[in-house]
Amino acid sequence: MVPNLLAATGNARSKPERAENEQFLQRLISTQSIATIQAALKALADRPDMSETMQHCKKPVLLICGKEDTITPPAVMESMENILPKGQLIIVSEAGHLVPLEAPTVFHEAVLSFLGHLKNTDEHS
Numbered sequence: 001m002v003p004n005l006l007a008a009t010g011n012a013r014s015k016p017e018r019a020e021n022e023q024f025l026q027r028l029i030s031t032q033s034i035a036t037i038q039a040a041l042k043a044l045a046d047r048p049d050m051s052e053t054m055q056h057c058k059k060p061v062l063l064i065c066g067k068e069d070t071i072t073p074p075a076v077m078e079s080m081e082n083i084l085p086k087g088q089l090i091i092v093s094e095a096g097h098l099v100p101l102e103a104p105t106v107f108h109e110a111v112l113s114f115l116g117h118l119k120n121t122d123e124h125s
Helices: 015-030 034-046 051-055 074-083 104-123
Strands: 061-066 087-092
Touching: 051 074, 061 074, 061 104, 074 087, 087 104
Parallel strands: 061 087
Antiparallel strands: none
16 A cells, blocks of 8 residues: 555655655554454545535635645546635645655645635735
């Protein structure tokens, strides 16, 4: 599972950092019970299509995706952005499914910028 969670390339990250992330994920996954993993996979399989509901979302939504995400690829996130009336997508190069782990500074700055924009919009409303 770990290779599917992280970007295949590591140009922006050092090899020790990549190895550290892999070890962290392996430890995290190995602490989960089989029942927990089965329940999570079942919940993912059983979740309903939310496209219709998303079309009516009136709130701004920030979507962050790794360019190399193989679990929720950028094309899927782009579709979500197009469905959400106020969706904003940021695609992070050299990151996979776990942008906060692989590119924490980029993730942090994107969230702060989004929240700052919301605050400024609310103050001028």
